[in-house]
Amino acid sequence: MRVELTEVVRIEEHQELSLSELAELSRLSEADLRRLQELGVIAPVDPGAAERTFRAECLVVARTACRLQQDFELDVQGVALALALLDRIRVLEAELQQLRATSLQTG
């Protein structure tokens, strides 16, 4: 069987994404993305720009938002709250991992 080689793309390596690109890749509607932006979940690179672009990391957030919205049947406000809590967990887990990595093993 022929095995094709595929290059992977680190998400942060993408160029900035327009609102429509972010919608296409994350499968969220542009309206929901705008609501998430109003709620401060995702932020455009330059809020004053005529055409807003988003850092590629927003794709991970938007994809999670899409999953939460579909799987828990949440409204955008609920998604924003869940994302804020998940982000706190992510930060705490990173701190925990850092503490575990730096602490001495006893015994």
Next chain:
Amino acid sequence: MKYKDYYSALGVERNASEADIKTAYRKLARKYHPDVSKEAGAEEKFKEISEAYKTLKDPEKRKAYDQLGSHRPGEEFRPPPDWGVHFGGGGFSFEDLDLSDLFESLATGRRGGARRGRPTSVAGQDYEVTAHITLEDAFHGSMLDLSLTVPEYDEQGLLQRVPRTFKVRIPKGATEGQRMRVPGRGGKGVNGGRDGDLYLNIALHPHALFRPSGHDLYLELPLAPWEAALGATVQVPTLAGPVALKVPAGTRAGQKLRLTGRGLPTPKEGAGDLFAVAQIVVPTVLSEREQKLFKELADASTFNPRGHFEQETSHAR
């Protein structure tokens, strides 16, 4: 095609109301959703629950499911001959099909694929898989063989499960929990819809020596008391091979000695750092001479490692 019992996946009776089905799903989703659950096997469990709910929450799909009859989970079965016609589905190759594909294709058919008029394009599904790699792979970059079985329409328009195997190049410097996108490697789009993407979630195998934190690495560095007190040059392992590390005199346990740029490579250029965390270890068995020398040191030294105990307790008084 293998039968799946969607009712038992949700823990409800076959005659359960829509409300009961929704409640059961929500309860299980909160427990097993991969974004919120850390339970082992949660991802697989959630897939089952979600697949069951997607079918049972939709009255038309539930009716279609019920008409497949009741079988034992995992039992091979074929839907009744006129089954697909009733529910607007196209042709199926039942042997290679998963039950979830069957219902997914009904949804696609309803969205316009099988109806008259201009067919609607539907984007292919995105897939997400966890890629387990070693720290060495993360450091050097690696090739990963991926095998997925995905639903696809063949040339005759029959939906079936096909194995897809491909290699992906994981660039060097991957970190725990990092997401990577493999463009176009998800499900095939229908009627000109774009192909879905495959997302990789990087998980690093635990390493015997190095503990990663982002791009930085931590290594426990055991030192003999005299090495810590007098200073020493010791050989330490790094992912690129051993290097000499100068341990300064008076190194304390827990002190981090930084080896700049010896961590995991960062995406553009440069690398994280490697921190050697000093640990003072003592020999458990002492020779007579060692014992004598330690005794001599104990007698000669004025060092009081617990001086602060006295200070703190005198404050409290």
